[in-house]
Amino acid sequence: MPRRLYFYSTLIVLFFSISASLSAFGEEEDDIFGKTLERIHSESLTRSKLKKIPAKTETQGTVCITCQQGQTKTQNQRDLEALNASTTKQPRKNAKEPDCITCDRVTVGAKGKIIINSPAENLWAQYADIHAYSTSMKTQKMIKAAIDDSYWVLDKNTRRRLRQRAPAPATGNCLRHVKLALQQSDLATEYLGGSRVNRPPRDAINRLKKVGFKNLLEIPPHDKTISNPAIAPKGAILIYAGGYNGGHIEIKTDWGTKGTYVSDHQAPTSIMQNELGGRAGNGYKLIGVMVKPGG
Amino acid sequence: MSKYLFLFLLTFSVNSFASEFKSSDEIINKLNSYQISDITGDAQRLKNKEKLKIDEMFDDLETAAKYLEDKTPNEEIAYSLERVCLLTFLHDPSSYSAELIMSVYDKNTELFKKASKKLHSYDQKVILEVLDGKSRALRDPAS
Numbered sequence: 001m002p003r004r005l006y007f008y009s010t011l012i013v014l015f016f017s018i019s020a021s022l023s024a025f026g027e028e029e030d031d032i033f034g035k036t037l038e039r040i041h042s043e044s045l046t047r048s049k050l051k052k053i054p055a056k057t058e059t060q061g062t063v064c065i066t067c068q069q070g071q072t073k074t075q076n077q078r079d080l081e082a083l084n085a086s087t088t089k090q091p092r093k094n095a096k097e098p099d100c101i102t103c104d105r106v107t108v109g110a111k112g113k114i115i116i117n118s119p120a121e122n123l124w125a126q127y128a129d130i131h132a133y134s135t136s137m138k139t140q141k142m143i144k145a146a147i148d149d150s151y152w153v154l155d156k157n158t159r160r161r162l163r164q165r166a167p168a169p170a171t172g173n174c175l176r177h178v179k180l181a182l183q184q185s186d187l188a189t190e191y192l193g194g195s196r197v198n199r200p201p202r203d204a205i206n207r208l209k210k211v212g213f214k215n216l217l218e219i220p221p222h223d224k225t226i227s228n229p230a231i232a233p234k235g236a237i238l239i240y241a242g243g244y245n246g247g248h249i250e251i252k253t254d255w256g257t258k259g260t261y262v263s264d265h266q267a268p269t270s271i272m273q274n275e276l277g278g279r280a281g282n283g284y285k286l287i288g289v290m291v292k293p294g295g
Numbered sequence: 296m297s298k299y300l301f302l303f304l305l306t307f308s309v310n311s312f313a314s315e316f317k318s319s320d321e322i323i324n325k326l327n328s329y330q331i332s333d334i335t336g337d338a339q340r341l342k343n344k345e346k347l348k349i350d351e352m353f354d355d356l357e358t359a360a361k362y363l364e365d366k367t368p369n370e371e372i373a374y375s376l377e378r379v380c381l382l383t384f385l386h387d388p389s390s391y392s393a394e395l396i397m398s399v400y401d402k403n404t405e406l407f408k409k410a411s412k413k414l415h416s417y418d419q420k421v422i423l424e425v426l427d428g429k430s431r432a433l434r435d436p437a438s
Contacts, residue, residue: 100415101331101381108421112428114388 118256123225124233129293130216131233134255136294139235142185143253146262149177154264159191167266174263175204178237178249187211187292197239198247198287204239205288213237216289229270230257232289239288240271248284316362319372325355326375334385349386352379356395363399373403373410377422381414384421393429400426 104122107115124131133139152161154173159180165171175197182188188211197204205215216222216236225231229238234255240248248271253259260266272284316322333348340347356379363372376396383392393400400407407426411419 098413098415101378101418102384102421103415103417106384106421108424111432112390112393112425114384114390114421114425116385116388 118254118258120231120233120256123231124255130291132294133291134234134236136235138185138187142181142187143235143251143262145184146177146181146251147253147260147266149180150262150264150266154180167262169265171264172245174249174265177262177264178251181251182211182237196246197249198241201241202287204247204249205290208237208288208290211292213290213292216291217287222289226286226289229261229272229286229289233291234259235291237288237290238270238286239290240284241287242284243271247287316358319366319369322355322359322362323371323375326359326379329379329382331382331385334382337386349383352383353392353395355379356383356392360396360399368399368403368406370406370410373399373407374413377407377411377414377426380425381418381422384425390425390429393425394433397426397429397433401430404430 105117107117109115124134147167149161150167151164153163153165153171154160154176155162156176159176175194179188179192179194183191188208192207192211194203194207209215216226216232229252232238232252234252236252238250238252238261242248248263250261250263250267250271252270253262260268261270270286272286316325329348329352333352337347337349356376359372359376368376376399380390380392380396384390408423411422414422
């Protein structure tokens, strides 16, 4: 009996102790869960704050850090950007330069020497197609070929170089030299025909027109502008009537009075007499200033 | 007696026509009155056998240089002199105008360089190169 009593009493004590500990654990568990919930709740608040704070900085800051690429900006962002753009210090623009006196008119050479630019280039610069012809590679090639050949006597039939000579005086083969230079530079696809420049009249002009050249003396306002060969554009093929050999043809190698006039020989002035002295007297008349617009 | 009177009147009249500057402002006003159109219009004046503006500019530069011989020019005068020199360069490749003001330039090189900053950058380059070149050539003709 006492043994049974002892057993039951132990059981009871054990039960109570277990129930007591269990109740204590429950309280603690509730407490833990409560704190956890509180923490989670506070964290969620913080997260919501965090979510809101960048949203504020988006509207207040100069750079949108959080914007995704391609994301459309809010009105606030756009307004602030506009405000920032207006208040951001702009790079100071250069004060307006005074009017230039010598631009395009004067160049300074070695030792401070003044070189007055040719008015002819400025004149033709406003006609883009003619200026393009004068400055094209084909025209440069033609001028170079003509100058090179002016030091040579060319064979009548094959146009091969026979012997070297001084580039002056004339040999009476101006047309041959010019036609060869045209062919070598591809300005004419083939060697042009004809044996005299102006016999039959205007023969060279008509032949050049067939390969795309235009006579500036027939096109207004150039017909009035070109009063003498010095005004003709660079690379122009100048055709003259008169003389003992059925006219004359030559290529102008530069703008204004800077360059030379080249055919079977080279000369510093055109064949027409001009205020600087001229070469051949009054016998020649300029009838063609041929260019191929656009090259 | 009438002969002496005539000579006196002739001398007086010649002196009255000779242009002499009396102040820096007068120089500035006269030099600043020149424009590019004065130079371009010279072709027509040459045809009409009138006095050329470029000659007038040369005269004024020479007179101004004489006036400034014993005076210290200011930046405004230096600028006006440089500007008129540039105008003459348009028709005068010998840059004679630069020679006319060389005495002033040699004494006040830094002032001229400072004044040239008011000009267009291309003009500034042109005038300084020409003035430096002339100055060097006059100092050392062999170079």
